[in-house]
Amino acid sequence: MAFSSALTLTDLNDYIAPSQACIKPVEVKKSDNPQGSSEIKVDDQGGYYEISKDGGEEKLEQASITLNDCLACSGCVTSAESVLITMQSQEELYKVLRANNDGSQPHKTIVVSISPQSRASLAAKYQLSMIQVHQRLVAFFKHHLGVHHVFDIAFARDLSLVEGAREFIERYQAYLEQGGDALEKQWQEQQQQQDTSAPRSHRRQGGRAQQQQQQLPMLASSCPGWVCYAEKTHGEVLPFISTTKSPQQMMGSLVKDYLATKTNTRPDQIYHVAVMPCYDKKLEASRPDFFQEEFNTRDVDCVLSTGEVDKMLTEQSVDFLQLPDVPVDDIFNKVGLDPVTQALTAYGTEGSSSGGALEYILACAAKQLFHMDSVSTANGRIVIKTGKNADFKEYFLHADDGRVLLRFASAYGFRNIQNIVRKVKSGKCSYHFVEVMACPGGCANGGGQLPPQQLDQVTSVAVKDWVQHVEAIYRTCSGVPPDANDAIQAVYNEWMQLRSPDHVAKLLRTQYHAVTQNLGNPLATKW
Known part of the structure; x- marks a missing residue:
């Protein structure tokens, strides 16, 4: 399994394999009977057993880690990623697509936002231009999978x-x-x-x-x-x-606030997927700061890496080079005509x-x-x-x-x-x-x-x-500087026009939380 190159085995020796440093080994339930106190035994295979007063042993079920626990622990980022990969993957997107098709769950508007770095990586592999990659990803997600909108995170990057x-x-x-x-x-x-x-x-x-x-x-x-x-x-x-906010989370605000309001859709009726160059972005999307309690939804519901999207092409038996160059969505896309060739191009910064x-x-x-x-x-x-x-x-x-x-x-x-x-x-x-x-x-x-x-x-x-x-x-x-793009300015002005200062701050800014660790009891980490 590939991990983020942010931390590698040869870079500061900071990789910690999944262990007590990054999972909760056991779930300990408080007993109402003071006489019923017991001990915990760990066998050679790492299994946990509760030993009662009469000598009986009961194997304890290992408690699994949640996304929020990943942010709360004091272990390494890379180990947490191995957990998140299984919880934010293409399989989650497939589930939502299937639910939309069979009507097993309330219908959701599916939005995919693509980072320019991911486009560049795919362009390098398939020897295409950045705009060709974007157009073909639109064809894949919208026409092949049934996604409703495909946007360019470069648009939100400019706002950021x-x-x-x-x-x-x-x-x-x-x-x-x-x-x-x-x-x-x-x-x-x-x-x-x-x-x-x-x-x-x-x-x-x-x-x-x-x-x-x-x-x-x-x-x-x-x-x-x-x-x-x-x-x-x-x-x-x-x-x-x-x-x-980072471009990814700024895009989350755009999709779950501006787009939701503009289309008269509840934020929880939108499923937002971000395609990013980094597994750590899965951690970012899972932060409690980017969760809307009122609608019980995250600004970014799922993050897929560039590699996962490429894997989806294989799973769906799609030849990326044979996909058509289709028109891009008219909002949240930083595209236009090249000033020299007058050909359609993706704008950068x-x-x-x-x-x-x-x-x-x-x-x-x-x-x-x-x-x-x-x-x-x-x-x-x-x-x-x-x-x-x-x-x-x-x-x-x-x-x-x-x-x-x-x-x-x-x-x-x-x-x-x-x-x-x-x-x-x-x-x-x-x-x-x-x-x-x-x-x-x-x-x-x-x-x-x-x-x-x-x-x-x-x-x-x-x-x-x-x-x-x-x-x-x-x-x-x-x-193209953000202030030189009329589309960016128009969306920004319309988006913020009726918002209160507090709401604007919540949409554009975030906060950070120091994690405190109790070295005496690793299971009692506070955050």
Whole structure:
């Protein structure tokens, strides 16, 4: 079974096989009879037996873990994934489709949302363009399986980027009001006194005031593996994590709120499936924060990995290359005409395949905070420095006089994440924003993506270059900023027009919860 590449056997030795660390071994029921106390015995095979006072033995049934338990335990993310794979899979989608056909349960509107990273992975395997993959997935899900809508999560990603930029600017302004202005001057003075090539330990001073304010650095929140890791092991950094919902969960809000209202459908009458590059997204969809108690439904009911969708094609005996290029749905899809060829294309966003949050937020902050309309490496306003490995980079926004105005960074993989966490906890992190991703290489290298493929001899791609190949395909989409897409703005304005501020906050933002562990009794974990 394939696990997320966020955590691997060779990466920090953090894999824990299913054991008492990630399941509840026994269900212990309280006895009303104080004289009836008993003992628990564990045999060589790991079976649990209750031994009564008279010496009798009764084998206890092992209690299985639930989705919420996965988020509550202090074990590893990867072990939890093995449980979730069986509870959120293509079989669950098949059940809903069969129920719709035979009328055994109330009819549901089935919505499938597809991530651009998954499209890129499928495009790499089948040697198609991103828009061709999207059109053929529409044909497969709608015409072959009977799904009602197929949407593009890139649409919700743009809403998440807009909201993330708004949150960063709010945090930065609050940071300045709470003494950050003096801290920035201090940092600038230090840079003038020291050569920029000095060791990092001599350049990362003055961050403690930032840390105490709990405003900056703002840490990206779209990677559930990183968020789950922070909640379980580093509760002190949670105030720094962006509260803006990830693209997946922003799409959940769109589908279960905006679409439900627009089509006069109850949220619990919609079954929402997200196709994602990462198994950890199953964990994210299961969070209690994304559950609507009023309608007893989740914003995202089921998450399928890219590999699971490809497996569905095989199960349904569908030749993906023979599927027609059908029209896409008219809402929640970031598609349009290529400005050069005038051919239908999928629109993208500038930046990495992890969503482009760093690049977009940096550009928005430069414009709104420092009135810079154009910032890039080409005009010298942005300087990028690569760290000791390719998965850590620093981004500096420079003023015309050379001063550094903003300090951003990207940290992929748990070695880099641990370094960032260590600096934040010690108050020595001077970055204003950090894009954090658990997978080395980012979302294009998600654990749910397709493995390297053996293509034809003409277009052969080496295994070591496969992720870069997928990344290159992802970048073929024309970069269109969210604020330049009229469809995004129109939906946003219509969606939020009649909502109260509290409702808006609930739709666009989320919260995080530190997990506390009782080391004396592993079965008494509180969260």
